Amino acid sequence: MKDYTAILNEIHREIQPHLTGGQVADYIPELARIPLGGFGMALVDMDGNVHTCGDAARPFSIQSVSKVFTLTLALKALGDDLWDRVGREPSGSGFNSLLHLEYEHGKPRNPFINAGALVVTDVLLDLYPDAVDAVVQTLRRLSGNPDVGIDEAVAASEESQGFRNASLANFLKSYGGLDHEVGRVLSAYFRHCAIEMSAVDLACAGFFLINQGVPLGETERFISPNRAKYINSLMLTCGTYDSVGDFAYRVGLPGKSGVGGGILAVMPGRFSVCVWSPGLDAVGNSLAGTLALEWLTTKTGISIF
Ligand code: GLU
Numbered sequence: 069m070k071d072y073t074a075i076l077n078e079i080h081r082e083i084q085p086h087l088t089g090g091q092v093a094d095y096i097p098e099l100a101r102i103p104l105g106g107f108g109m110a111l112v113d114m115d116g117n118v119h120t121c122g123d124a125a126r127p128f129s130i131q132s133v134s135k136v137f138t139l140t141l142a143l144k145a146l147g148d149d150l151w152d153r154v155g156r157e158p159s160g161s162g163f164n165s166l167l168h169l170e171y172e173h174g175k176p177r178n179p180f181i182n183a184g185a186l187v188v189t190d191v192l193l194d195l196y197p198d199a200v201d202a203v204v205q206t207l208r209r210l211s212g213n214p215d216v217g218i219d220e221a222v223a224a225s226e227e228s229q230g231f232r233n234a235s236l237a238n239f240l241k242s243y244g245g246l247d248h249e250v251g252r253v254l255s256a257y258f259r260h261c262a263i264e265m266s267a268v269d270l271a272c273a274g275f276f277l278i279n280q281g282v283p284l285g286e287t288e289r290f291i292s293p294n295r296a297k298y299i300n301s302l303m304l305t306c307g308t309y310d311s312v313g314d315f316a317y318r319v320g321l322p323g324k325s326g327v328g329g330g331i332l333a334v335m336p337g338r339f340s341v342c343v344w345s346p347g348l349d350a351v352g353n354s355l356a357g358t359l360a361l362e363w364l365t366t367k368t369g370i371s372i373f
Pocket of ligand 1: 130131132133163182226233258261326328352
């Protein structure tokens with residue numbers, strides 16, 4: 069067994085000069101207030117041991133990392149029918165781009181770009197009387213933390229400035245891609261993006277993806293092993309914005325990032341890991357977070373490749 073705690077501590081020491089690089093996501097005013105310099109990392113191994121360094125227990129805005137879990141709920145309920153409404157290909161363009169939607173007549177490229185995630189949110193609105201609460205409850209269960217909740221100030225802040233997402237939602241609606249009212253879909257979307265969790269919470273929540281669909285501390289499957297495979301594949305091919313190729317090359321793990329600076333990455337059969345550092349690179353991935361994950365797979369010699 070690797071000494072993951074020692075490796076994380078080494079990464080924490082070596083990453084220090086990189087923590088002031090990048091920029092926080094200032095298009096969401098509440099997130100613009102987070103200072104650069106924070107860093108936390110948590111890794112859960114197959115025995116359920118949690119290894120941490122830095123601010124691993126500090127909650128942050130999970131933003132698009134929530135899309136792993138909304139996708140999981142939609143896939144669990146709809147199975148392959150989900151793919152009638154959203155594709156499974158990398159977009160090759162920005163996460164909030166309108167371009168493909170017009171070319172492809174309102175069917176988003178994948179469930180992780182904003183347009184695709186809005187469709188998934190629309191699906192959840194059909195499935196649950198309170199879709200956002202279903203996501204929160206799922207995350208509480210999977211992380212084992214009953215205090216997981218929404219930072220309503222972040223949700224309101226994004227809603228007040230969410231012109232691009234409003235365009236995407238209206239565009240989708242014009243193609244018949246959304247069943248529910250645009251405002252309702254957007255509000256649910258902004259709220260699930262505004263869920264706050266720590267690196268420890270997210271690493272624990274991702275455990276079912278490395279454990280054939282069985283969550284941490286449970287014995288029953290949450291999803292089938294095959295569906296866990298599908299979600300991991302989508303994280304690898306679509307999870308890190310328009311630099312999935314570079315992320316796969318450097319890190320070698322399926323990962324999903326969010327503009328709050330978090331990245332959840334999974335090594336099936338070995339570990340689930342989450343890193344947080346708010347400075348983002350030009351495409352929106354945490355700069356130090358990506359580097360830390362690259363060092364983790366290099367230092368441990370463990371990656372899916
Ligand atoms: N709520 C953010 C948005 O829609 C999420 C973006 C992200 O984390 O990728 O712009």
